[in-house]
Amino acid sequence: MTFSKVTHVLFDLDGLLIDSENFYTQAFTNVCGKYGKAFTWELKKSLLGFQGHECAEKIIKELDLPVTKEDFMKQCQEEYEVLFPNVQLMPGAKKLVEHLKSKGVPIALATSSSEDSVNMKMQNHTAFLENFHHLTMGSSDPDVKKGKPDPSIFLVCASRFPEKPKPEECLVFEDAVNGVKAACAANMLVVVVPDPRIEKELLKDATLVLRSLEEFQPELFGLPPYE
Ligand SMILES: [Mg+2]
Known part of the structure; x- marks a missing residue:
């Protein structure tokens, strides 16, 4: 063919x-975990291919996190700085x-x-x-x-x-x-x-x-x- x-x-x-998708998953898992919420594959799947701010919005909405988009993204950023060199x-x-x-x-x-x-x-x-x-x-x-x-x-x-x-x-x-x-x-x-x-x-x-x-x-x- x-x-x-x-x-x-x-x-x-x-x-x-x-x-890098594995590292995004790890970062989101860590930040969501701070609020006692699980970042699942179902949620991850719905985010693939979207821009960062769109992902933050979807996660906050889906898991009902008590955090602003800006604060959520800042916390993720701190995770990325540790994870992304790998x-x-x-x-x-x-x-x-x-x-x-x-x-x-x-x-x-x-x-x-x-x-x-x-x-x-x-x-x-x-x-x-x-x-x-x-x-x-x-x-x-x-x-x-x-x-x-x-x-x-x-x-x-x-x-x-x-x-x-x-x-x-x-x-x-x-x-x-x-x-x-x-x-x-x-x-x-x-x-x-x-x-x-x-x-x-x-x-x-x-x-x-x-x-x-x-x-x-x-x-x-x-x-x-x-x-
Ligand atoms: Mg891709």
Whole structure:
């Protein structure tokens, strides 16, 4: 099976290229625990792919926490500062990104995170980030008007390649249902590497579902194969 040929590749960050989702879960678990509340997978699942302030709002509302959004986010920030230096690249991420870069395939990052957040999570992976033509960081980018599942972030990201690729020439890598929806709404192809707990039904619009980036075969999308 092969798919339409693509020329440009857009990558989500959290949970796709880095294992930061586990650290977000830990931070939210710790802060919610201070109020005697459990941060469950059901709640976590509903937050995947959303911007930070949206997650804070949803958690406070769902668990009825006696805290303002600002205070909740400040407490999370303190947790992140301890946890994020431990962020690791996901299996296959380095190999894929460096392969595409070495073959001259234009690649960019399209993350809902802010620039400050990306800098904190990637503090031990700065050389890895240099592979990308540009970084589009939704929470701190004035051109990204709405978060995923809105297609805005992917359309803005693609428009910043000098070649101005058409959406259908772009391939998105995602781990979240919201990201798949955003990529589909942008009319782009999307490979999803989901948390295995996500129901298959929610991923039916993805072009391809993989268990790991290590399984990806670039030639299926007309990209240069691994040697
Ligand atoms: Mg993600």
